[in-house]
Amino acid sequence: MLRTSNRSILVIEDIDCSIQLPDRKGTAPAKFLESKSVRDPMFSLSGLLNFIDGLWSCCGDERIIIFTTNHKERLDPALLRPGRMDVHIHMSYLTVDGFETLAANYLNIHDHHWRFRKIKDLIKCNKVIPAEVAEELMKSDDVDVVLEGLVRFLKRKKMEDDETKDEVDDEVHEAKKAKIIS
Incomplete structure (x- = not known):
């Protein structure tokens, strides 16, 4: 040091x-x-x-x-404490504003017809970190290809999250049922 x-x-x-x-x-x-x-x-x-x-x-x-x-x-x-760590930054899941910043930085675009609306809707109902989206945005120089790939990625992630949530719900339901029986 x-x-x-x-x-x-x-x-x-x-x-x-x-x-x-x-x-x-x-x-x-x-x-x-x-x-x-x-x-x-x-x-x-x-x-x-x-x-x-x-x-x-x-x-x-x-x-x-x-x-x-x-x-x-x-x-x-x-x-x-202040003086040692003066700034604390919480890095959470991606927000719509965060996506707009990433799209402007990586693709130099600020709006893209229906795809932005669809992506924003998917981001609102997904827990996705900014790095995952940034990785998707770097996969091609073609904006249409990148945004379509991002839509597929977000849909796939939502399906995986929904399946995980269903599995957890099933486990909780089985646990409650076992508790009632015993």
């Missing part, structure tokens, strides 16, 4: 699970203690906090640290 230069961006992916950080009292999580391959016994949450607060912030300028996590609640509150 000390070798990073000015105008650097440091990204620590999945901070809640990619590195096992002992807490500030020096107590490691159970998962950390069970691991036989401790990567760096000198690396601790306290050390990371000191680094963010002191060395890195005072040695140069224009540095950004990005932490990603799927479980913000697992992070020590000391790491989340």
